[in-house]
Amino acid sequence: MTNNKPKTNNLFNFATSELSQDAFFCWSLNWLAVKEDTDDPYYKYGKAMLDLFLGENKKDIYKEVEVLKQFNRIDVLVLFKDNQYNQYALIIEDKTNTSEHNEQIKKYKEKLNEELSKRQDIKYKNLTENQIYTTYVKTGIMYTGDKYKDIKFIAVVDINNLYDVISKHVGLCKSDIIFDYYEYIKKEINYRKGVEDSINNGEFESIISDGYAQLYFLNCLFGEPEQQYIGNSHINDPNNKKVYINYICTGTSGRSRWTQFYFWGEQFPNPILDSNVNEFHYLFWRIDCDNHKIPGRKSGKCITLKYYDENENLNKKSKNSDEPSQEKREKVQSRNRRIYQALIKHTNQLHSDYPNLIFVPKEYNDDNDDVKEKILLSIPIAELQKLNLEQRKKIINNIKSSFINFCKTKIKK
Secondary structure, eight states: OOOOSOOOOOGGGTOOSHHHHHHHHHHHHTHHHHOOOTTSHHHHHHHHHHHHHHGGGOOSOOEEEEEEEEETTEEEEEEEEOTTOOEEEEEEEEESSSOOOTTHHHHHHHHHHHHHHTOTTOOOOSOOGGGEEEEEEEOSOOOHHHHOOOOTTEEEEEHHHHHHHHHTTHHHHOOHHHHHHHHHHHHHHHHHHHHHHHHHTTOOTTTTTSHHHHHHHHHHHHOSOOOEEEEESBSSOTTOOEEEESEEEEEEETTEEEEEEEEEEEEOSSOSSOTTBOOEEEEEEEEESSOBOOTTSOOBOEEEEEEEETTOOTTSOOTTSOOOOHHHHHHHHHHHHHHHHHHHHHHHHHHTTSTTTOBOOOOOOGGGTTOSEEEEEEEEHHHHTTSOHHHHHHHHHHHHHHHHHHHHHTOOO
């Protein structure tokens, strides 16, 4: 069969790494350093890109722009002055298909002045907090943690933001590099639009293994969640981290992609394992690619509701304490067993309302005491596909609300 599709040779089909994207951003921004004529299309393009990365902190004029790549591990560092010759720095953290980890942006910002002071060739010294801006750029799938950053003076940029800016300049600059990047991200955007159309038309069982399909499917059911703070990981500890619920995240099990939505969680009032470490438990919906075994039915892909007690890894030592005693282990196991059994009873009550939709796992087994994640119910994707969007949303959100209310009113902590 003859393929009549025009052949293309796009640089970014080969240059797919974050380092390649870093280089493209550096090249784009560096036109502000190369071109002096503010009416030059390349200057306008560079300014539009810097305006995008600065967000609400953009300036009318940029002077003495300097672009540095991999300065102290910062993906892209932009140094510039405004029309009053005030100095500024912009830290750009660039991601393709991964996410920020270990508070990279915060640490880069805290250490920037120290690192700049070591360079005699750089005249930017002792910048105040409001002179250091940060940008988080991600062209891959944006999950909740990618959108919410607990940092001052930060802009978040996604693939659609980039496309909107570049599309206005690609025809004016006549650059193969800009055109190739434009076509590269346009292809990804069009792919996602196709996924959205399939799910909106109720045809999602065959594509639910795709990461973007999983995210969009959850967003259709629950809306785009707004991250909610519920506590801190530690008590009086430098390793303290904020703990959130109402967010969507992703990962892999082997080669299988999963995406899950944490919709309820709370802190246990009294820690058992370590008095310095707060203990939490959660409920979440999960879509994954694995075929689930359901009694009396063919195995298939499901959306599952799970209970998660992060304290179940009893053999893991805390940095600040010895290995938990047998007495503490038994207390945590007893608490977990009691809560899970109560949740399963509630699931069985819901099963009577949706007998052909909800499938409940076997009775609780003591052998599962050390398992963090425990399934409460499974709903076959094939069954959900038989319903229209409003029916799916109503049923799934009724189940969600029922469990939240049950956890708030019926479970003793």
